[in-house]
Amino acid sequence: MRDTGADFISAPTRLYQSVGLALLQRIHRGIYSPDRRLPSERVLADQFKVSRPVMREALIALEVTGNLIARQGGGYDVARQERAVPGEWIEGRRIFEGEIVAIAAIEIDARQIKRLEAMTSEMEADKEDYYRVNVLDRQFHLEIAQATGNAAISRLVERLWRIRSVCAECCTAQIRGGARVTETRVHEHRAILGSLREGDPLAARRAMHSHFDGVALTIAEYGAVALGD
Template sequence: MRARTEKLYQKVVNAITAAIEQGRYKTGSRLPGERELAEEFAVSRPTIREAMIALEIRGLVEARHGSGLYVTVPPRRTAEPAELDIGAFELLEARILFEGETAALAATAIDDAGLAALDRVLAEMAGCDPGGAEAMAADRQFHLLIAEATGNTAIGMIVETLWNLRDHSRLSAHMFAEARREGVNPRVEEHRLIVDALRSRDSATARAAMRSHLKRVVDDLLEATEVEAMRRTRSELEERRGVLNRRLDA
C-alpha cells in the first residue's frame, strides 16, 4: 500500500520511464514535445515541465540546445528519490498559504527592532547584484525575519523548512535555477510593500502583499520555464519544416 498519493508529475515520469523500458522511446530518440505530452497525459504543461526536469535529474534524458529532450540510457528501476518529491509550484502553493498568514500575524506583533532589521535587509537587497548569491540570501533572510517577528517558534520552523526545501529538493532547486538563468530575481519593491503593511500594523494588507508577491513568483517561474519550452517548440517546428522542404524538393 502506498504511503501517500502519487503526484501528477510522478505519474508522467513513471509512464515515460516505462515507455523507455518497453522500447517505445529508444536510447538516442527525441521525446515528443511538451504540448503533445500534456495532451497525451491530460495534465497541465507546468506538470509536464516538472516531469521533464525530474527525468533530466535522474539522467534518463538530456536537453540538447535548440533541439529538445533525448533519451540517454535505459532506466534502472529504483525507489522514487525523496529529493525529487517537491516541485517548485507545489512548494510555492504551500508558501502562499503559510507565509500569507505569517505576515498577517507578524503585523500584530512586530516591534521597531524587527522593522529596522527588515529595512536593513531591503537595503542589502537593493544594493547587490539582483541575480547574485547575496540577493538570494537577503531574500531568504527577509522572509525568515517576518516569521521570527510573529514570536511563534513553530511558525518560524515551518517557514524555514519551506525555504530549506526550496534549496535542497533537487527538482525545486533546478526549476528556480532555471528561472534565475532567465533573469527572474527578487523584486525589492514587492518586499517593500510588505514592510509598509507591517509598519502600519495592518494584518489584512500584510497578508495580501505577501500573497501577491508569492503569486508573482509563480508567474515568473511559469514564464521562465515557458521560455525553454518555446525554444524546444521552435526547434521542433524548424525540424518539421526541414522535413517538409526536403520532401517537396525531392
Template structure:
C-alpha cells in the first residue's frame, strides 16, 4: 500500500511552517477571533492548496505555540489569549516528510542489506524483533527496539553513508516537536509498532530476497503513514459520530 503525499504549491521554508504562519496571520487579523472554531481540515487544505497531512502538521505547530487548542470530539479553537508565538517556535521537519524519506532510504537499505547481511546480523535483527514484542506490552511505550531493528538493517548494508542517512532520519523523527505530538496521538489511539510487518521484512532478509525486503520495508513504512493519518483524524471522526448520535436522538431514529 502506497500512501502518497501530494505535491504542494507553497514555497519558502518548510511547507507546514508556511501554512502555520499564514493561518496565524489571519487569526491575528481577526478573521478567527479568540474562542472561535477553525474551519474543517478539508476547507483549510483547499484554502491553502496543500494536502490534509500538511494542514495537520500546521495545526499541531500552532497548538504547540499556544495559538490554538485541539479539543477531542469538537474541533480546533483559537486560544482565548491567542497571540502569534510562532516567531519563537522551532519548525523541525514534519513527520510525513520524514516518513516519505524513510520509505526511499530504508527501502533501498533493506534491498542492499538482503544481499550483504550475515547470519550473525540476522540473529541480532530477530532479537530486536523479539524485544519489540515485549516492548509493545509496556506502558509507556518507548520504541527503542523498533529503532534498533531498523538501524541493524541499515548497518547490515555495510555502507556507512546509508547507515548515517537512516540514523539522521531517526534523529529527526525523535527531535521534532510536531512529530512527537503526532506520535503521541498515535499511541493514545492504541497503535503500536506492527510486529507482523517487521516479521515480513525479516523473513525477506533471511531468504536473501532483495526485492522482497525492499517491498516489505516500503509497505511497512507506508502503513505507518496511514497510522499517522488515522490517528490525527480521530478527532474529526469522533465529532462526526457525535453529530450522528445527536441527530438520531433528535429525530428518534434507531440504529
C-alpha cells in the first residue's frame, strides 16, 4: 500500500506535528491496527527518518489526543477504532449537546465562564497546532457538560469525544482544513460562550446546533479518507 501521508498535512509548524500526522494517517488506513503493538520508538524513528526525541514527542501527542494507549512497561497500542458514521455521530452530539448547553446556560458560574474564555483564546492563538486545538476543543465541550452539575452528562460527553478522537473522517477534516477550520470553530465557540454569558438557554441551544452544522459541513468538505493504491 502506497503511503501518501504528506498529501493532506497542513503545514505543521513543528517537525513532531508533521511526523505525528503522518503516523495518524497510517493508523486510519489500517497500516497500524489495534490488534498488534505499534513498532518501537526506535523503529518508527528509522522509518520516518527523524530523531528519537522527535518521534517521542509525536507519540506523546497522539497519546494525548486519544489515538494511542501507553503500555505498561513501555511502548504503545493503537486505540480501538469505535467506528461511527460521521453523520450519525454529529446528529447525536447536536441533539445531546444542544440540550446540555441549554442546561449549562442556567447553571454555569463565573469561574467556568472564565475558563471557557481562556480555552477559546488559546485555541485561536494555537490554531496551527492540530494537537493543541483538539485538546482545547475537547476541554471546551467537557467544561460545558460539567457546568450542568450532572456527572452522567459529563461521562456521556467524554464518551462521545473518545469516539471522535479515533474517527478517521473527523481527524482528516481537521488536518486538511487546518487553521481555516480552527478559525471557524473559534467563531462558533465564541457564539456559544456569548449565550452562556447571557444565561440564555434558547440562544445557547441555537449556537450549539449551528456549531455542529458547521462541523458537518467541514467533514463533508475535507473529511474523505484517501486509501492509497
